[in-house]
Amino acid sequence: MKRYTAQIALIVALAVSMGISFASDSMDAYYLDIALNVGINIILAVSLNLVNGHTGQFSLGHAAFMAVGAYGASIFTLEASQKLIPLLGGPSAFANGTAFCIALVLGGLCAAICGWLVGMPSLRLRGDYLAIVTLGFNEIVRVILQNTDSEGPFGGPLGLKGIPPHTTFFWVFAFAAVCIYVVASMVNSTYGRGFLAVRDDEVAAGSMGINTVRYKVTAFVTGSFFAGLAGGLYAHLRTTISPSGFDFLKSFDIVVIVILGGMGSTAGVIAAAILLTVLNEFLRDFEQYRMIIFSLLLIIMMIVRPQGLLPSLPFFNRKKSA
Amino acid sequence: AVGLSSCKGKKEDENTIVIGEVASLTGGTANFGQSSHNGTQMAVDEINAAGGLLGKQISLVTEDDQSKNGEAGIVAKKLISRSKIKALLGEVSSSKSLEMAPIAQAAGVPMISPASTNAKVTEAGDYVFRICFIDPFQGTVGSIFSLSKGWKKVAILTDSKEDYSVGLSDAFRKHFSTNGGTVVAEQSYGKGDKDFKAQLTAIKGAAPDAIFASGYYNEVALIAVQARELGITVPLVGGDGWDGPSLLEVGGKAMEGCYYSNHFSNEDKSPAIQEFVKKYEAKHGTKPDAMAALGYDSAMILFDSIKRANSVEGPALRDAIAATKDYSGITGKITLDAQRNAKKPAVILTVKDGKVVYTETIAP
Amino acid sequence: MSAGLELKDVTIRFGGLKAVGDLSFSVAPGELVGLIGPNGAGKTTVFNLITGVYTPTSGQIHFEGTPVPGKKPHEITRMGIARTFQNIRLFSSLSVLDNVRAAMMTHLKRGIIHSLSRGPVYHREEAAIEKDAIELLDIFGLANRCDANSKSLNYGDQRRLEIVRALATKPKLLLLDEPAAGMNPSEKDDLMQLIRFIKERYNLAVLLVEHDMKVVMGICQRIAVIEYGCKIAEGTPKEIQCDPRVIEAYLGVTVES
Amino acid sequence: MLEVKDLYVSYGAIKALHGVSLNVPKGSIVTLIGANGAGKSTTLRALSGLVKSTGSITYEGQQIGGLAPHKIVSRSLCHVPEGRMVFANLTVKENLAMGAYLQRDKGWIAKQTDYVFHLFPRLKERENQAAGTMSGGEQQMLAIGRALLSNPKFLMLDEPSLGIAPLLVKSIFERIVEINREQGLTILLVEQNANLALDVSSYGYVLETGKILLEGPSAELKANPKVQEAYLGA
């Protein structure tokens, strides 16, 4: 049975999020909001970790994929859901849920396609060059969205509003669980060790038969997909989105989570996502001192725990070799 | 800088009415947020000094959204569910008000935005109000004023990052070109830019009679300086986004003879306004700008409505706010229409001898 | 001759420098060939040409009749050519075992979806891979260091791990770049045994670059000598040792073998 | 000249040296041999301050244990590290200039550079090539040449013959002896090629898993059957 721990954990996670979701109506709206934020940040950070941590590519543009997913999913919900829901058997919990799920996945796919388009030419760049190109892509996405027509489908600088609040506990944590499962089982397999090999030494990886480009693109596209998904969830949680919410500073936030958690450590990154999201709320009471405290914590944390919160703690325990 | 608000986390008890406020106290638009917060706080202090409302003291809980989109919604939720606020004030920026509005609406907490001028803000529902005019109106005012000056050829310079500026320019363009004017050049920039020479050179080539610069004062001041450097002498015209202390400090001589529309003029001789200006100056050391006045008015209208409703329950308070009619605020006579927007006149101000002076009032 | 590796008139230039010029030689299946020459003669460059790290300026390289240039390194590896690196290039953050397993990825029949399913077939495949990897490590006496980080191995063990990792790709031709560097004479003796052993066991062709003449002369069936990128001699160890040009350019004196 | 007592070094949990003691008299060549992982490189790293160590290191009567590497270099101890560590993107010439970083006498530098070029003509040929693109052996030559430019009084060589062609190995060792004899340079030599090392040195230490196993005059060690079997591959 031990072999299937991962699958069982996934199913349990799905069931638990479903259960909590039913109870969430009676939860405090603010605390629920924090919880959902945590979940969304987990998806963002775990997926970015696949790119930055496991594959060793340095992307600074995760928020762009989040934006693409957020806009994609929202536009689908705003424009097409109404037509789709009757086809699914009228407005019922099931039909609404399915339509939302389709919107999210669609958003994810849009982001994945963008990820592919950006990744193909730019992944041959190394280190900081890739970082700046992804950061550039991030800004380009924002600028393009900002310059769309205010009356058009993208809403110009004001963005989209009136997005229905479909995001529930279940959707966030179900997708977070799926994301963790996918990333962790991708990396912890013989196939997935290729990601780590590419990170450590691309030339050697190539000489060991590893198609480095394919791996990098796979990581990038998968990461983008989940970022897009998270974007969709975010849009349907906040109900309004605007381009400036997805600028490169947002990407920085996600990178901070990843590095604080420990590059390449899924568990660490999850811990960091929780910690930073909650810390952010906790620091609110400090008003103008908040960011000063936050930045100091960041600097101190890097000095005292440079290897991250939970370094090199593999998510699935490797079977001990004989 | 603003002091830490002392009532943080104060829980509701039978002797206080808790009011929430969302403002950008830090980050890129902190100047607006801090001004409006100062105004709001002043209103609260005054009402408390006068014995409070319904026999209770008002407690204001302010949350900072760091000028970041995405944060305003969270803090609105926090205020509603944690601080159990009875009403919500804020935000200055429309995109943030748009995040808060559906939350306030869903929770049945009346919300008054002091200065969000985007038309869509109050569309969220019947709990969402504003006490300022809206972008289309201000853009139109700019156009009416320009036409009245006999300017037939105008260039538009928009901050394409700011929905506010885009909205003003849209309205201006529509009105101006259907009423006999020609827009001879359109240029844009992004908030935070410092160099406008390229845009201005292009505009100079079109030889306009005036430039409608719909952005905020931070950039407008630099635009004016650079325009003069390039030898452009025609006046600049803008909206209430120009209102800020550093417009003249930075713009200096370059601002001479430029015009902008605003909610109020702190030069206004009416005693109510002068008293407000005096009190504000005593407390903060600077003259109040429009954001401060609007922050003050938004709180005062809320208090007035609470008084009239004699209740802080959502529906009753909502109806009372909606019934606001001819309220004499610092920023003019305020009447809320069926769309929960304020129908107010705008004043046109001009810079003369290094001072902002009142020129005329344009009614809706 | 279509089997094995064949280089014909291969040339590569770096700017003005001709690192390899009109070089031709071949390695037949199962053969153990030495490639020697002074420092900077172009030996490592030849490896880089064969494995697709560099593309020749001119000339042809065929492996089992298929042209090699233009192919990506990973494609060449999949054709059955594996190598070690003169400057050790292990996957430094991976454990010893994972270094080997990473190289075994080439043999996976199924891809990424499969590793997501984590079904019985997947587990069977993983188990088989682990078994193979440990078996290989065992040959080189590294099985007890499975969980150690590859960086913490000493220099000699890192060299051995390089060989194991190359073997894990199941090559038909193994290119070894100075495998004995940094080993003392008795360790070199062991290494020679091991190279012979794996050659037989896995039916490998081996192309060996090495400066230790005892090793080269001791195990190679045939030796090619290059200087300034050009072949100056080729033959059996005996012939090479007596070749005056080789002595002058490279050996200095005849070595006793 | 250099006296080491009870040197201990560990890398995290791994104990690499437990109590190494050795003595290098002025003007001598002393060699350190041992199997892979014995701790030879670690010993040199400890001496040049690259790794933290406990124990005492006395150089010309002064404690140098715990000093920063650059402080140790400024006392004319020079370490040619394992793995060469040339500055990949600097040219050969610039690498040599880095070697002379602490030298002030321009004339001496020029003379010594010529000497290095005379020692390794290949370096002269490739003066302006980026060091990183040089072949393995060429880089090794550069590393040695660079060390000579720092005008050392005490030179630590970690496997100088690594990756060097036989003809050149011989000539490098001849030079080492020559420098030692002519310039009175003291040399601590770590070498896998124990035969050669014992030939050129006067005294030798055999290191095994972080401890000194054997020591003695080189000729004696070379004759020792245990050493022959374990390290000389007889």
Place this chain on the structure above:
Amino acid sequence: MEQFVQQLLNGLFQGSIYALIALGYTMVYGVLRFINFAHGDVFMLGAFTAFGLHKLLAGTLAALPWPVSLVIILLASMALCAALGILIEFLAYRPLRNRPRLNVLITAIGVSLFIEYTGQLAFGADQRPFPELIPRTAIASTGGLTISVAQVIVLVTTLLLLFGLRMIVMKTKMGLAMRALSLNPTASTLMGVNNSVVISFTFGLGSALAAAGGILYASLYPSIEPFMGIQPGLKAFIAAVLGGIGNIPGAALGGLIIGITETLVKGYGQYIGIKPGYSEGVAFVILILILVFKPSGLLGKVEREKV
């Protein structure tokens, strides 16, 4: 035509200010191999230091001709910021020596946020007018073209710093040590280089350059506020990458290219269907296009790794 020339001039001056900031950026990167996101904030501090000094010394300076007082303020601010840069390095970055570069990057983000928000607390959120250290008067010229004194000074300073910096990095011993250190810090200590000193020097020099950039920038665009460093910092970073990170002439070239293209897009993009609003993204588009064809930047050396 006249307008086009004016636009080119606009672009040239805009570009030279980017180049000026990029120089320091690229030098610090070249040596330490990490993106110092706080560079833009030291730039901001430079402007504020000059602002403060000008206020403090107003009486004394008023008597002096402007070039003298400019030089005094410039040098004093540069020195103060250099000290600050060294301090930042000592407190925040030095403990992370030998740590993965990404950690240092996060620390840099932390330092950047710290400076920005402390700045906001200390200086207030609103912009301040920057004193006219350099007369903003136009140098009258033919045919309606305008160039101001400040612009000329910026251009000249950029050129001087470009050559000065290149001399330091390529021709001096310190420069050699900087380059060696960037390639292999272990080996450089083995050559007798005191890495800490070199790193402190680099930071000090970089911060002084940032401060100079900040002051000249504020002289061109006379308003300063705590977040003023973000955008130019980003642009300078792009310029540095575009030219090949670590390459000093490359940074200058990158700055000029970005400045000129941006200006032309703003001025003429409309005629080919590019909204002026897109000009913000132009720098990135150029960057991506160039990197796709030349992955190590315009003048960047291909870091050929010997396998």
